[in-house]
Each structure stands twice: as C-alpha cells, then as structure tokens.
Amino acid sequence: xxxxxxxxxxxxxxxxxxxxxxxxxxxxxxxxxxxxxxxxxxxxxxxxxxxxxxxxxxxxxxxxxxxxxxxxxxxxxxxxxxxxxxxxxxxxxxxxxxxxxxxxxxxxxxxxxxxxxxxxxxxxxxxxxxxxxxxxxxxxxxxxxxxxxxxxxxxxxxxxxxxxxxxxxxxxxxxxxxxxxxxxxxxxxxxxxxxxxxxxxxxxxxxxxxxxxxxxxxxxxxxxxxxxxxxxxxxxxxxxxxxxxxxxxxxxxxxxxxxxxxxxxxxxxxxxx
Amino acid sequence: xxxxxxxxxxxxxxxxxxxxxxxxxxxxxxxxxxxxxxxxxxxxxxxxxxxxxxxxxxxxxxxxxxxxxxxxxxxxxxxxxxxxxxxxxxxxxxxxxxxxxxxxxxxxxxxxxxxxxxxxxxxxxxxxxxxxxxxxxxxxxxxxxxxxxxxxxxxxxxxxxxxxxxxxxxxxxxxxxxxxxxxxxxxxxxxxx
Numbered sequence: 420x421x422x423x424x425x426x427x428x429x430x431x432x433x434x435x436x437x438x439x440x441x442x443x444x445x446x447x448x449x450x451x452x453x454x455x456x457x458x459x460x461x462x463x464x465x466x467x468x469x470x471x472x473x474x475x476x477x478x479x480x481x482x483x484x485x486x487x488x489x490x491x492x493x494x495x496x497x498x499x500x501x502x503x504x505x506x507x508x509x510x511x512x513x514x515x516x517x518x519x520x521x522x523x524x525x526x527x528x529x530x531x532x533x534x535x536x537x538x539x540x541x542x543x544x545x546x547x548x549x550x551x552x553x554x555x556x557x558x559x560x561x562x563x564x565x566x567x568x569x570x571x572x573x574x575x576x577x578x579x580x581x582x583x584x585x586x587x588x589x590x591x592x593x594x595x596x597x598x599x600x601x602x603x604x605x606x607x608x609x610x611x612x613x614x615x616x617x618x619x620x621x622x623x624x625x626x627x628x629x630x631x632x633x634x635x636x637x638x639x640x641x642x643x644x645x646x647x648x649x650x651x652x653x654x655x656x657x658x659x660x661x662x663x664x665x666x667x668x669x670x671x672x673x674x675x676x677x678x679x680x681x682x683x684x685x686x687x688x689x690x691x692x
Numbered sequence: 693x694x695x696x697x698x699x700x701x702x703x704x705x706x707x708x709x710x711x712x713x714x715x716x717x718x719x720x721x722x723x724x725x726x727x728x729x730x731x732x733x734x735x736x737x738x739x740x741x742x743x744x745x746x747x748x749x750x751x752x753x754x755x756x757x758x759x760x761x762x763x764x765x766x767x768x769x770x771x772x773x774x775x776x777x778x779x780x781x782x783x784x785x786x787x788x789x790x791x792x793x794x795x796x797x798x799x800x801x802x803x804x805x806x807x808x809x810x811x812x813x814x815x816x817x818x819x820x821x822x823x824x825x826x827x828x829x830x831x832x833x834x835x836x837x838x839x840x841x842x843x844x845x846x847x848x849x850x851x852x853x854x855x856x857x858x859x860x861x862x863x864x865x866x867x868x869x870x871x872x873x874x875x876x877x878x879x880x881x882x883x884x885x
Contacts, residue, residue, distance in 0.1 A: 433848045483730060
C-alpha cells in the first residue's frame with residue numbers, strides 16, 4: 420500500500436460515522452489488504468465508542484427547560500416570521516433573555532431584602548444596557564430602512580413598484596447553506612422586494628457583520644456582475660463591492676459601512692482563489 | 693400559510709421538550725462554560741421559534757438547532773487567528789494506535805476541546821452528537837466537503853493525540869505512585885480480590 424492511499428483512507432475513516440464505515444466498499448477493500456489501516460480503523464472504533472458517551476455526559480441545569488418554555492411561549496404568541504416586526508422582536512427578546520450569570524446571581528440573592536433591592540437596581544441596569552447597546556444586525560433592519568437604502572443605491576428605480584417578496588426573502592435565509600462564502604457572515608433578517616415586474620429584479624436586503632466589517636448586503640436573483648469581486652462607489656460616495664455567487668445565479672452588492680472595503684475585497688477575493 | 697409552515701413542528705413546547713438537553717450539551721461542549729451554554733441554549737430556542745417555518749425536513753431539526761447554537765456562539769466571539777494558526781501547526785503522530793482503552797476525566801476532555809478552534813470543533817461535535825459524516829456536516833454548515841474532511845480529520849487527530857497523551861501520562865503517574873507507595877498497590881489488589 421502506498422502512503423498517499425493510506426492517508427486518504429485514514430481521512431475517510433475519520434470523516435465517516437461508524438455505521439457508514441462498516442458498509443463503505445472503498446474502505447472495506449482497502450482494510451482487507453492493509454493491516455496498518457485496519458489497525459487504525461479498529462483504534463478509531465474503540466476511541467469513538469468511549470468518547471461519544473462521555474461527550475454527551477453533560478449535566479443539565481435545573482429549571483432550564485422551564486426557563487426556555489417560558490421565554491419561547493411569550494414569543495410563540497406573536498407572529499414573528501414577518502421581518503417588519505423585527506425591531507419589536509428584538510425588544511421582546513431582550514426582555515426575555517437575560518444572561519445566565521445574572522439569573523444565577525438573582526437566584527442566590529432572593530433570600531435577603533437588601534440584596535433583592537440591589538438585584539432590582541442591577542436588573543434596571545441590565546435592561547438599560549439592552550436598550551442602549553447598539554442592536555445586533557440580526558434584528559435591526561426594517562422594511563422602510565431597506566427601501567431607503569435601495570433608493571439611495573438604485574435611484575433610477577421607482578419605489579412605487581416595490582413590493583414585499585416573501586419567497587425570495589425566505590430563500591435568501593438559506594444562503595448561509597447555499598453560499599459557503601457567506602456562512603460566517605452574521606446577517607439580519609432579510610427584507611425581500613421586487614424592483615419591477617421582471618423576476619430578474621428580485622432583491623433581498625439585510626444588514627451584515629463579518630469580523631471587523633459591517634454594512635448592508637443586497638442580493639439579486641440575477642447574474643448581473645462578473646464572478647470576480649470588484650470595488651466601486653455609490654452615488655452617495657460609499658464603498659460598494661459587487662460580485663456573483665459561486666453558482667452564478669445570485670449577484671451581491673455590499674455597501675461597506677464599517678471597516679475597510681479594500682480589506683473586505685481582499686478577503687472575498689481570497690475565497691475566489 | 694403560516695400553519696403549513698409550522699406543521700413540521702407540533703409545537704414549540706415539543707421542540708423544547710425533545711431537544712433542549714442535547715442543545716445544552718452541544719452548547720456546553722462548544723463554549724466550555726455552563727453560563728454561556730445556558731444563554732446560548734435559550735437564545736437558540738428563541739431564534740428557532742422565530743425561524744421554525746424554515747424547517748424543510750423534520751428529521752434534521754436537531755442538526756438545524758445545533759447550527760443555530762453555533763451561529764449564535766459565533767456572534768459572541770472574535771475569530772482567533774493565532775489560536776487557529778497554533779492549532780494548525782500541532783504535530784500529530786500517525787503510527788501509535790496500540791491503546792484500546794482510554795481513561796480521561798471530564799476536565800481533561802473539556803480542556804482538550806477548549807484548545808480546538810471553533811471552525812474545527814463544530815464539525816467534530818456534529819460528528820459525535822449527530823453521528824453524521826462529512827457530507828451532512830458540509831450541508832449543515834455550508835462548507836465545501838473537502839474543507840469539512842480536512843477540518844474533521846485534523847480535529848479528530850489532535851483530540852485523539854491529546855487524550856491519548858493524557859491517558860499515557862495518567863498511566864505513568866499511577867505506575868510511579870505504586871512504585872513510591874507499594875502499600876497502595878497491595879491494598880488495591882486486596883480491594884480487587
């Protein structure tokens with residue numbers, strides 16, 4: 420057996436779950452002829468058998484289920500799938516989710532009145548922090564804000580022709596899965612719109628954050644640009660990057676509000692290499 | 693339309709009931725902190741509650757929830773390039789597969805996991821928690837299959853190396869203990885009998 424073949428087989432052993440290793444023809448035929456890889460496979464089976472139960476052995480905090488049920492039941496009463504409500508959702512969630520460290524502190528201090536008073540003050544501070552901290556991109560963008568951004572970017576378009584566009588909005592939500600380039604970008608809920616009757620002008624818009632960069636990402640269901648990213652400037656002078664998805668069926672326009680557009684361009688170009 | 697979307701999940705209560713423990717375990721292994729795991733779990737279910745209409749395949753709900761935990765975790769952490777570089781430089785021996793019994797305690801296991809950067813650790817955890825292979829992990833994380841294979845293989849090799857090393861160290865220290873204190877060995881043998 421040559422080393423390269425054995426390396427590939429061992430990587431295959433590493434990447435297949437035990438039940439698939441047993442039925443994989445490529446593995447079986449190699450392992451029959453290669454005692455070293457056979458030994459490796461046996462070793463991995465033994466390692467996995469002992470590691471998995473230990474990985475899953477994590478004590479669950481008392482009352483966790485009740486806390487989750489309580490917070491989710493409040494959200495369940497609202498229709499939260501509409502992006503228009505996203506700012507309101509953020510407020511509801513901020514009220515519902517308090518860090519575990521704060522909760523633990525509250526549990527321990529409930530016996531003494533003076534501590535209760537202190538906790539109340541701390542809670543007020545926490546709530547105020549939630550309100551004053553800049554909102555995460557996940558919940559910020561509203562339909563009107565998206566419309567304004569698009570107007571600034573595409574001044575020749577007529578805003579009267581814009582409608583909400585749920586289907587594309589939803590498909591955009593899966594972009595993190597479809598487009599590996601964007602899997603590490605934190606994106607707000609998207610607002611989908613149709614710019615005119617032409618289905619080639621469906622647009623989804625969201626805010627994003629990716630490492631040190633943030634701004635607005637506009638996605639077209641069209642192959643408007645070349646595949647390779649390039650930088651330009653919007654009518655208002657903002658740095659804009661534009662490129663096409665690896666599959667070629669989506670076009671991206673990225674307005675960089677924070678961080679260097681040049682550096683982000685380099686980063687995206689790196690993914691194309 | 694909304695009821696059609698939600699039909700995959702009987703109720704949010706069922707979703708929580710069925711998966712909260714696994715989600716918490718995953719969050720703990722990922723973050724290495726019980727307090728962070730509580731927050732991540734709670735936040736993940738809130739997000740899941742809002743986005744549950746996205747679920748296409750009810751059989752993959754748990755994987756979907758774990759992906760939400762990972763995304764939520766990523767929002768709170770800066771990518772640590774130095775940790776990634778150090779991890780990628782770790783040398784892994786390739787020919788020592790003699791041991792078939794491993795003994796490592798909880799602290800050792802979590803310490804070893806904490807030293808693995810997130811984008812190696814998540815495929816590793818999904819592999820063990822979901823018992824899925826590189827193709828399914830790639831689909832869940834939106835990462836090319838080749839990348840998943842190299843990350844998963846590397847993460848498993850390094851984890852194995854660290855835990856085996858710990859195993860050997862504890863065996864050596866036990867042997868030294870018994871040499872230094874033969875009485876303890878005798879009493880251990882008596883206990884066995």
